[in-house]
Amino acid sequence: MDTNLSEAGRPARRGVRYRHHPVEFKRAVVEQSLQPGGSVSRLARDHGINANQVFAWRKAYQEGRLGVAAFLPVTVAPATAPIIETSTHSVACARLVLERRGARLVIEGQPDAQTLSQVLAALLR
Structure with missing residues (x-):
């Protein structure tokens, strides 16, 4: 052959x-x-x-x-915590809701950039 x-x-x-x-x-x-x-x-x-x-x-x-880039659906909701006044600057608390593949992640307050980056990287996998 x-x-x-x-x-x-x-x-x-x-x-x-x-x-x-x-x-x-x-x-x-x-x-x-x-x-x-x-x-x-x-x-x-x-x-x-x-x-x-x-x-x-x-x-x-x-x-x-x-x-x-893969996009995550994001819902912006009003802050549930009051704005905290400090002597040097004001700090706003926020709430971030991420939903993907049937999972829901709610982030409240002020996450540091490194932690937020790691969470988002894990979600995008």
């Missing part, structure tokens, strides 16, 4: 061409599919791609792998 091998040592596939779409195109298609009334199958058909490819791009988009 004679097998033609490609340069990578895998069997050569004749006539198979993979299209490589720019990241901007992938993001645009995903953002269209996320709009109210957006149809993945219609978008895939309009762009000549497989609907499963659009779903894979959507997953990558939500994980922040299409060149954009």
